Amino acid sequence: MCNTLNMFDDTNRKNALNDLIELSRPLDLIIEDLSKFSWDESEDLVMIKKIDIETVLKSVIDEKLSLKELEKWANAIESREDINFANEEIKSLIFRIANPETHGELSLGEMKSVISH
Secondary structure (H helix, E strand, C coil): CHHHHHHHHHHHHHHHHHHHHHCCCCHHHHHHHHCCCCCCCCCCCEEECHHHHHHHHHHHHCCCCCHHHHHHHHHHHHCCCCEEECCHHHHHHHHHHHCHHHHCCCCHHHHHHHHHC
């Protein structure tokens, strides 16, 4: 029974992490779901790739997502140890988006550049 419960929790966690990466539901609901799980999992359960960031940046460009929501999304990803980054470029980009006070907000031109490369 305990093993089945752990598998259920892992599946729910993985689903919530994928929802976060894909921003497939309202961000606050995803964050609430993820709050039920530890953030410091030693195992990477999901991976964020460039296409995932491109999709979210397109939402900002299309004005479906604000810069504040973009920052909150990146912070939610950055704070998770159970999300793997496809490469260092992706990790750096998430860090930059999550910390605009350090590096400045991404401009629309920079967002378009990320999408086109």
